Amino acid sequence: MLSRGWSGVVRYGLPGLLLGAAIAGGFGSVKSPAAHAQVPGTNAAAGERPKAGLPGADAAGTIAFTVPTGTSAQLLYLIDTRSRAFAIYRVDPANSKGTLKLEAVRQYQWDLKLAEYNNLPPEVAAIESSVKSLGHSTR
Numbered sequence: 001m002l003s004r005g006w007s008g009v010v011r012y013g014l015p016g017l018l019l020g021a022a023i024a025g026g027f028g029s030v031k032s033p034a035a036h037a038q039v040p041g042t043n044a045a046a047g048e049r050p051k052a053g054l055p056g057a058d059a060a061g062t063i064a065f066t067v068p069t070g071t072s073a074q075l076l077y078l079i080d081t082r083s084r085a086f087a088i089y090r091v092d093p094a095n096s097k098g099t100l101k102l103e104a105v106r107q108y109q110w111d112l113k114l115a116e117y118n119n120l121p122p123e124v125a126a127i128e129s130s131v132k133s134l135g136h137s138t139r
Contacts (some may be wrong), residue, residue, distance in 0.1 A: 075103070084109035085101070 061082040072094035079086040085107040
């Protein structure tokens, strides 16, 4: 009877644990504790500790977080701030195979160059014109 209760843990918990370990380990890159603690701009030899960053972020510029979908699946977002790219994966532990599916990938560096896109009124140009006509300086 006890083995029945463990089947769900093995079926659902183990794939999640392995995925989490892969993300935390940099998808297979092996880091020693000493190498992990060495952050640019700090002096580990002098006992200086690196500053705490965002939860889910690492010193290499990668941010990772999950979002529930309303079903048993979750979306895993990986954002590489250095290459200005992101990837979205669907993690579905309820699937018999515990699937991991790549949903989307995009480099967003050119998106950030747009002044506006697919917005509702008022448009950026209209707001800029109003501000200038009121005599406010722009930054």
